[in-house]
Amino acid sequence: MRRRSLAVLAALPLMFAAACGSGDGTATANSANPSGEAVSALKVTGAPNAKPAVAFPAKVAETSSYQVITPGTAGAPAQKGSNVVANFTVYTWDGKTNKMIGSTYDEGGPQLITLNEQVPEILRKGFAETKDGGRFLSVVAKDSLPAEQQQQAPAGQSQVFVIDVVGVPKDKAVQGKATDAGIKGIKLENPGGDAAPKLDTKTKEKAPKDLVAKTVIKGSGPAVKAGQSILVQYVGKIWGSGVEFDSSWGRGGQPIMFQIGTGKVIKGWDQGLVGVPVGSRVLLSIPPSLGYGEQGSGDKIKGTDTLVFAVDVLGAY
DSSP: OOOOOOHHHHHSOOOOOOOEEOTTSOEEOOTTSOOOHHHHHOEEESOTTSOOEEEOOSSOOOSOEEEEEEOOSBSOOOOTTOEEEEEEEEEEEOSSOOOEEEEHHHHTSOEEEEOSTTSOHHHHHHHHTOOBTOEEEEEEOGGGSOHHHHTTSOTTOEEEEEEEEEEOOOOSSOOSOOOOOOSTTOEEEOOOTTOOOEEEOOOSSOOOSSOEEEEEEOOSSOBOOTTOEEEEEEEEEETTTOOEEEETGGGTSOOEEEEOSSSSSOHHHHHHHTTOBTTOEEEEEEOGGGTTGGGOBTTTBOTTOOEEEEEEEEEEO
């Protein structure tokens, strides 16, 4: 499967300064919850969960801070070490062009962020105070960088992030009792908890010519819609050989996120996962024409291979 690039997030330091605001989504200074001079200098307009606009003064703030604009109303804020799904819009603040350099609203949907040690503490504080549906504003200034990077940072320039918290995932695998795999020759065992399912595709049975999608654990959440960003865990193997070519569980057990039903992933995923209830485990048998085609992929997947995936649908946003 293909994955949407996280280049905007990876290329920039994730550090924040802030503004606070009224319930209408406009950020202004608030003496009851001050967070530094940078806050009163910026104005954010637009409702949460939509692409914002930021008005900049000429003087660039060179200190970092954060402040909540809208606190959100659902769930619990994300804490250090947890995952959070969020939309973000990033600007370069130089007092001249103040250019927007990227937004998940333009890239097809929110992204998954793990609040580990690589994420600066000031950012984690912003997430720790913002629930689902909330928004916070952050100014990334030179003082947020590690000491060895501060000398290399451009003078008179900061970055501004507007963060919309979409949700905080709870599980790393779907919960429930798995039914029979339902595809002749394929075995699927469910260890339970957050463990990966045991998928056995080493069989002498002929692979189906068409796409097969079997729900082996049916979730109780809403049905996945085309155009949504879904959060999944998965393991993929080749029909007949049993060769594992990819696994999110095998890469540290972190879920991944991508837009479904819009051509961002292989056709077998787009066709097999739209309509599945959130919280489901789905077994997919995907013929080459709905996978990577005649060219195959990498050194493991040939153009004639049928792919078998066990996919846990953990969320849809």
